[in-house]
Amino acid sequence: MPAEAVLELLRRNDPARGLEPLDAAARERVRAAIVAAPLPRPRPRFGRAVLVAAVAAAVLAAGGWTLYKAVFAGPTAQDVRSDFARVTRTIQLPPGARWRVPNLDEQGVYPGPQARIIALLQATCAWFAYWRTGDAGERASALSAETRIRGLMPVHREGMSEDAGGFDATSFQAYDAIVAAQRRGDPAPTAVYLRANC
Amino acid sequence: MESAPTRTERFDRLFAAHFDEVRAYAWRRDPATADDVAAESFLVAWRRLDDVPADPLPWLIGVARNVRLNALRSERRRAALDARLARTAAQEAVEPEHWVSEDVGAALAALSERDREVVLLAAWEGLDTAGIARALGCSRANASLRLFRARKRLAALLDDPAPAPIGGASDAC
Numbered sequence: 600m601p602a603e604a605v606l607e608l609l610r611r612n613d614p615a616r617g618l619e620p621l622d623a624a625a626r627e628r629v630r631a632a633i634v635a636a637p638l639p640r641p642r643p644r645f646g647r648a649v650l651v652a653a654v655a656a657a658v659l660a661a662g663g664w665t666l667y668k669a670v671f672a673g674p675t676a677q678d679v680r681s682d683f684a685r686v687t688r689t690i691q692l693p694p695g696a697r698w699r700v701p702n703l704d705e706q707g708v709y710p711g712p713q714a715r716i717i718a719l720l721q722a723t724c725a726w727f728a729y730w731r732t733g734d735a736g737e738r739a740s741a742l743s744a745e746t747r748i749r750g751l752m753p754v755h756r757e758g759m760s761e762d763a764g765g766f767d768a769t770s771f772q773a774y775d776a777i778v779a780a781q782r783r784g785d786p787a788p789t790a791v792y793l794r795a796n797c
Numbered sequence: 798m799e800s801a802p803t804r805t806e807r808f809d810r811l812f813a814a815h816f817d818e819v820r821a822y823a824w825r826r827d828p829a830t831a832d833d834v835a836a837e838s839f840l841v842a843w844r845r846l847d848d849v850p851a852d853p854l855p856w857l858i859g860v861a862r863n864v865r866l867n868a869l870r871s872e873r874r875r876a877a878l879d880a881r882l883a884r885t886a887a888q889e890a891v892e893p894e895h896w897v898s899e900d901v902g903a904a905l906a907a908l909s910e911r912d913r914e915v916v917l918l919a920a921w922e923g924l925d926t927a928g929i930a931r932a933l934g935c936s937r938a939n940a941s942l943r944l945f946r947a948r949k950r951l952a953a954l955l956d957d958p959a960p961a962p963i964g965g966a967s968d969a970c
Binding site for chain 2: 600601602603604605606608609610612613614615618620621626629630632633634636638639676703766767770773796
């Protein structure tokens with residue numbers, strides 16, 4: 600088959616060709632719920648003159664783009680990489696483990712704690728693997744580190760947007776269940792986690 | 798003189814013009830979560846309205862893709878942590894054999910996930926290479942090359958359904 604015909608064949612096999620649009624009432628409920636959602640935190644309310652002076656000074660001092668990005672936009676891929684480099688300096692890995700620089704879409708949309716989440720997931724993999732292959736002393740170190748990692752995990756509360764990132768309650772419960780199994784000496788949940796995530 | 802549209806008016810136009818397309822994108826990947834993914838994507842658009850480009854669909858598809866992948870990652874973490882994971886998130890993310898004719902579905906399933914994503918964005922979402930690049934967050938040249946390769950691989954698989962070596966590319970797109 601000519602490569603040119605492939606896209607046409609796929610279009611004929613589009614599963615959404617018969618997809619009914621959402622009915623008007625449901626659509627309006629979605630729209631209304633969205634526009635009723637709170638917007639990102641507004642800028643502090645300064646007097647106009649103070650605001651103009653502050654913006655001008657900041658533009659001169661730090662560059663307009665940096666300010667714009669910090670105030671109005673979410674983290675870029677470069678921000679996430681920079682944050683990752685900073686965050687990883689504060690999280691200990693087991694002996695022999697190395698951080699992997701995240702592979703990110705350059706124009707992706709990232710939640711604020713993305714770098715921390717990536718680092719904590721990497722650290723979780725490293726310490727879980729260390730626990731699985733470790734002797735008694737190494738397992739004790741791993742358990743101690745895993746407790747510290749848990750304390751660093753940003754919380755994703757019920758009802759928050761996925762855009763906010765973080766670990767939800769079920770993730771914490773499940774993490775705790777794996778660590779509890781480790782304390783009992785049961786390696787099975789750790790092995791499953793490593794196989795699926797690391 | 799016409800006054801500038803309010804934020805809500807700008808959003809309403811975006812929503813009216815593209816909600817169905819974003820929902821269809823999500824539905825094609827997972828009908829069960831399509832409505833949630835579409836709503837979540839437009840919530841992101843509402844909050845980041847000033848970031849929405851003049852040609853918004855590829856941007857919206859990119860947002861929907863991230864929403865979907867975030868949800869999959871979250872689900873994968875939960876499933877793995879519950880020790881009940883039977884399949885990887887990558888497998889869960891794409892099950893084209895459920896959506897299309899058997900031979901096309903089998904050929905799509907034999908593609909790498911990245912190749913499949915590019916070729917389906919072109920065919921089903923109607924994105925050109927610039928749009929694909931925007932949606933995936935890669936360069937236009939990269940998207941173009943990947944689409945070219947993916948079409949050739951898919952064509953070969955449709956001609957010869959026997960498992961064939963499919964070169965994996967490691968670029969970021």
